[in-house]
Amino acid sequence: MSPDTSGMSPECALAHRPGYKGLHRECRQTEDVSLPHGGGILLVRRCTCAHHVSKVEALDLITPESAAQA
Ligand SMILES: [Zn+2]
Ligand SMILES: [Zn+2]
Numbered sequence: 001m002s003p004d005t006s007g008m009s010p011e012c013a014l015a016h017r018p019g020y021k022g023l024h025r026e027c028r029q030t031e032d033v034s035l036p037h038g039g040g041i042l043l044v045r046r047c048t049c050a051h052h053v054s055k056v057e058a059l060d061l062i063t064p065e066s067a068a069q070a
């Protein structure tokens with residue numbers, strides 16, 4: 001079982017090796033970074049590591065509307 005780490009940050013790619021699990025937390029590529037005035041050119045692509053996906057879904061549950069109602 002070897003996941004495709006080509007779209008992942010160096011930290012997450014390494015984190016898939018035995019003994020390096022903790023490096024998932026070191027990953028900073030949790031969102032796309034585009035050039036400020038680059039017309040949508042991406043500097044850094046979001047890390048494709050699966051452990052970020054569940055995190056994004058959790059954040060999506062907290063919408064501005066639901067926060068205002070609370
Ligand atoms: Zn990552
Ligand atoms: Zn990761």
